[in-house]
Amino acid sequence: MTLTAHDAVRxxxxxxxxxxRSHRQGDYRLNSKRLxxxxxxMGALTAELADTDLQIxxxxxxxxxxxxxxxxxxxxxxxxxxxxxxxxxxxxRLRDFTVEPQALRFVxxxxxxxxxxxxxVLDKQxxxxxxxxxxxxxxxxxxxxxxxxxxxxxLASQDDISFSISVHYGDEEVKTALEMLEVESAxxxxxxxxxxxxxxxxxxxxxxxxxxNLITDAVIRRASDIHIRPREHGVDVHFxxxxxxxxxxxxxxxxxxAVVGRIxxxxxxxxxxxxxxxxxxxxxxxxxxxxxxxxxxxxxxxxESVVIRLLDIQFAMGKLEDLGFQGEDAxxxxxxxxxxxxxxxxxxxxxxxxxxTLYTALGEVQRQNVNIITVEDPVEYHVDGIxxxxxxxxxxxxxxxxxRHILRHDPDVIMVGEIRDPETAKMAVESxxxxxxxxxxxxxxxxxxxxxxLLEIGIEPYLLNSSLLGVLAQxxxxxxxxxCLVEExxxxxxxxxxxxxxxxxxxxxxGCDACHQTGIRGRRAAYELLEVSVALRELVVAEASAAxxxxxxxxxxxxxxxxxxxxxxxQRIIPLSEVYRVRLE
Numbered sequence: 324m325t326l327t328a329h330d331a332v333r334x335x336x337x338x339x340x341x342x343x344r345s346h347r348q349g350d351y352r353l354n355s356k357r358l359x360x361x362x363x364x365m366g367a368l369t370a371e372l373a374d375t376d377l378q379i380x381x382x383x384x385x386x387x388x389x390x391x392x393x394x395x396x397x398x399x400x401x402x403x404x405x406x407x408x409x410x411x412x413x414x415x416r417l418r419d420f421t422v423e424p425q426a427l428r429f430v431x432x433x434x435x436x437x438x439x440x441x442x443x444v445l446d447k448q449x450x451x452x453x454x455x456x457x458x459x460x461x462x463x464x465x466x467x468x469x470x471x472x473x474x475x476x477x478l479a480s481q482d483d484i485s486f487s488i489s490v491h492y493g494d495e496e497v498k499t500a501l502e503m504l505e506v507e508s509a510x511x512x513x514x515x516x517x518x519x520x521x522x523x524x525x526x527x528x529x530x531x532x533x534x535x536n537l538i539t540d541a542v543i544r545r546a547s548d549i550h551i552r553p554r555e556h557g558v559d560v561h562f563x564x565x566x567x568x569x570x571x572x573x574x575x576x577x578x579x580x581a582v583v584g585r586i587x588x589x590x591x592x593x594x595x596x597x598x599x600x601x602x603x604x605x606x607x608x609x610x611x612x613x614x615x616x617x618x619x620x621x622x623x624x625x626x627e628s629v630v631i632r633l634l635d636i637q638f639a640m641g642k643l644e645d646l647g648f649q650g651e652d653a654x655x656x657x658x659x660x661x662x663x664x665x666x667x668x669x670x671x672x673x674x675x676x677x678x679x680t681l682y683t684a685l686g687e688v689q690r691q692n693v694n695i696i697t698v699e700d701p702v703e704y705h706v707d708g709i710x711x712x713x714x715x716x717x718x719x720x721x722x723x724x725x726x727r728h729i730l731r732h733d734p735d736v737i738m739v740g741e742i743r744d745p746e747t748a749k750m751a752v753e754s755x756x757x758x759x760x761x762x763x764x765x766x767x768x769x770x771x772x773x774x775x776x777l778l779e780i781g782i783e784p785y786l787l788n789s790s791l792l793g794v795l796a797q798x799x800x801x802x803x804x805x806x807c808l809v810e811e812x813x814x815x816x817x818x819x820x821x822x823x824x825x826x827x828x829x830x831x832x833x834g835c836d837a838c839h840q841t842g843i844r845g846r847r848a849a850y851e852l853l854e855v856s857v858a859l860r861e862l863v864v865a866e867a868s869a870a871x872x873x874x875x876x877x878x879x880x881x882x883x884x885x886x887x888x889x890x891x892x893x894q895r896i897i898p899l900s901e902v903y904r905v906r907l908e
Contacts, residue, residue, distance in 0.1 A: 336400060338419040340444045343451055343477065346413050358387055361408050367401040399480065407478045410457040417441065417453060417483035422491055426450060429470040432492030436536065438462055441484045441491075448472055453479035453487075482543065489540040530578070534585045535607075538616070540571070541633055542609050545845070548633065551586075553579055553626035565801050565843045566674075576626070583620060583627045590618035597622055606705070615704055634704055643683055646676070647847030655852060656795070660687050663735070665792035666755045668742075670767045676799045676848055677764040678703045681738060684762055685709065688736050696732060698725040699740035714740070726750040730757070739763040745781040752782055755790040769884065769907050770794040770853035771873035778866055788863045796884060797850035798905040800897045803831055804838035813899050821889055821902045831898035847896070849888035849905055853881050883907065 337343050362368035368391070388402035400416070407414035426442035429450055435441060440462070441453040450472040454462070457476040466474045479487075537560065541549045546562035558579050561568045574582075587594045590603020603618040615634040620627050643653040659667050667684070669677045682704050685695060689708060700714035700722070710732070712725050722739055723746040729737055741764050742748045755761045767773045773794045777787055811831040818825060832842025855863075856879045862872055877883065882890075888902040 335413070336404065337413050337415040337477065340421060340423055343413065343415065343444050344446050356409070358402075358405055358409065361405040362391070362397060362401065365401065365405060365408075367397045367405070372396055403478060403480060410476075410478060412457045413477045415443065415453050415477045415479045415483075417479045417487045420487075422487065427491055429472065430466070432488065433532065434469070435488050435492060436539075438465075439481060439484050440466070441479065441487045443477065445472070449475055451475045451477055453477045453484055455479070455481045455484060485539075485543040489536070489543060492536075530581045530585050533574075533578075534582060534589070538607060538631065538633075539609050541631075542607075542612065542614055544571075544839075546633060549629075549631040551579075551582065551629040551631075553623060553628060555625055558582075558626075564839075565841070565846050566799065567801075567841065567843065569839065569841075579626050583629060586618055586629055586631070587620060589616070590620075592618070592620065597627060602701075604701075617701070617703075643687065646680060646683055648850070652850075652852050655854060656684070656793075657687055659793050659854070660684055660760070661691070662760055662792055664755055664758045664760060664790075666751060666761045666763065666790050667792050668763055668765050668773055668794045670765045670770065670773050670794060670796045671798055672766065672768075674799070675797055676846075677797070678740075680795065680797065680848065681762055681764065682706070685736070685738060688760070693735035694733060695736045695738070696729050696734040697738040697740070698722055698729065699738075703740075722747040723750045726754060730754060730759075734759060736760045736762065741765070748777060748780055748782055752786050752790050756786065767796070769869075769873070770796040770851050770881070771869040771876060773853075774859075774863060774872050775869045778863075784864050784866055788860045791855050791863070793855055794853045795850055796853075797848045798884065798888075799846045800849045800888060800891065800901040800905055801843045802845045802847055802897055803895060804835060804842055804844035805832075805895075806844075807833045807835035807838065807842060808895060809833040811898050811900070817899065817903050821885060821899065821906055823889060823892075823899065823902075827893060829892050829899040830895045831900070842898075847891075849884055849891060849897075849901075851876075851881055851884040851887060854879065 335342070337346070356364065359368060363370050388406065391397045392399045392402055400414075403414045420443065422441070423444050426445045429445070430440065430442045430452070439455050442450060443453055444451040450466075450470050452466060452474055454476055455478075456462075457478055463474055463476065537549065541562050544562055544564055546564050547566075548563040550559075550561040550563070550568065552559045552561065553576065557576055558574050559570055560572045560574070562571050563569075584594050587601065587603070589605040590601075591605075592601040592603045600619070600621045602620075605616045605618065607614050607616065612635065617632040617634065619630045619632075622628075643656055648656060669680050669684075671677055685697075685706070689695060694710075695708075696710045696712065698712045698714060700716075702711050702713050705711065712729070714720060714722060714725060722741075722743065726737070726739065726747070727750065737751075737754055737759050739747065739751055739761065742751060751761050751763055765773055765776065767776050773796070774787070774791070777791075778784060808830045809832075811829040813823070813829055815825070817823075818827075823829070832838055832844065834840035834842045838844045853859075853876045856875075858875055859872065859879065862875055873883075885902065885906045888897065888905055889899075891897045892899045892902050
């Protein structure tokens with residue numbers, strides 16, 4: 324089939340103002356077909372897939388296009404091109420697009436964030452604006468009235484628009500806050516504004532908006548943490564994305580007391596206390612996504628330093644496959660979680676994703692309509708329908724003491740945040756032996772040493788033999804950005820150390836706009852799953868060494884963590900340097 328000039332226009336991804344200027348609304352027309360039909364018409368989707376029941380396997384609230392893209396049947400660009408054809412508008416990839424400064428003057432940042440729009444190009448009396456829903460006629464009328472220009476629409480993804488807003492309006496927010504924030508010169512020179520002054524300035528609209536937008540920008544960029552670091556003459560803001568700290572912006576030192584004050588108000592902390600560390604928590608809702616915030620404020624040499632950890636509830640309560648657990652292993656974990664008694668442990672160092680994996684496992688268990696009680700320090704995610712208990716060491720309410728009370732509360736499943744001492748370990752084993760499924764974490768390097776660690780801290784071999792179901796040892800590895808793959812140069816010694824073949828090619832992300840020039844896009848679990856077999860139980864009773872347990876586990880079908888990570892590198896999912904980083908000896 325020969326494409327016409329009209330078809331070529333409709334299938335073009337716009338990446339520059341020049342391209343967008345050359346397009347007119349008349350170049351496009353509405354398409355009455357459904358999204359699947361348009362994708363088939365484009366050649367992006369087969370007719371057989373389009374005819375299947377696309378409701379099966381979809382998450383609550385997930386759109387058809389998001390589902391098709393997640394399954395890997397189409398790319399996100401193909402989905403948005405198809406949507407653009409349906410609406411009869413051009414599709415703009417904003418991460419590659421240079422927004423014209425004169426267009427920004429017509430739409431304030433607050434309006435852009437509130438309505439998720441991004442001004443792109445001013446072409447005489449024509450203002451072209453990117454939107455997520457080109458069919459919103461009320462919003463178009465508002466834009467026309469506000470700008471006094473003829474408004475034309477382009478389609479862009481919600482993530483792209485959010486990212487573009489944070490890039491182009493971020494400095495404006497800091498400037499506005501500085502201009503409108505009233506701080507007495509004498510107080511600022513002394514370096515210790517009064518609590519009343521700090522609270523008043525923390526509640527002023529520019530500061531409230533600045534802090535709110537800082538947090539939403541972090542959510543948009545998939546950050547796990549926000550770091551606000553005071554220096555001698557300024558304040559730096561870093562986001563931790565995919566395990567790496569990136570400097571995002573900086574602001575004046577004069578804003579620090581108000582910004583920290585606002586964060587303390589969010590976390591219900593004492594705004595007047597500046598000498599001692601404080602912790603708090605809060606929750607925000609952004610674009611139908613609930614995110615828990617864990618707030619930490621510590622006094623430093625140049626002022627109070629803040630770290631905000633962002634915990635995505637929906638992601639944590641998703642599916643095992645979303646974390647990187649592959650087909651057969653995901654089924655094996657699900658099988659273990661259907662047991663009505665026993666212990667299942669997730670192990671690894673701090674920051675290896677243990678809590679997220681446990682909460683995802685709880686999501687699987689919750690579908691069985693059982694009574695779930697957790698005891699944690701601190702409670703990571705607030706989950707509806709689960710009884711969650713916070714450990715409090717001051718009055719002596721420890722993990723072990725909480726477990727004793729939990730057993731009288733008729734639980735089916737118990738999650739212990741961490742096994743830290745012999746008393747907690749023994750209580751967990753006793754709970755498993757009395758007919759409860761117990762989920763917990765432990766700080767060990769691999770699955771085999773977890774068994775020996777439990778024996779070392781005083782669990783009798785016959786009790787462990789009867790209660791332990793399995794151990795999942797995991798690390799988080801950084802994934803390649805699939806849009807900028809290049810071949811990776813690998814040192815021969817590294818190949819030998821991780822067991823890679825001499826001729827196997829490996830790839831890494833070179834860096835592009837989609838990954839902020841890092842070459843990394845997302846993280847997933849590299850892991851080893853040890854299921855306690857009959858042969859392993861005999862080794863436990865005999866108090867065998869970790870080396871012997873490891874050998875038997877591999878015989879029983881366990882893929883060692885290093886081998887699993889290498890398999891991901893062979894599939895171009897991660898670079899070989901990540902395998903080298905997380906390898907186990």
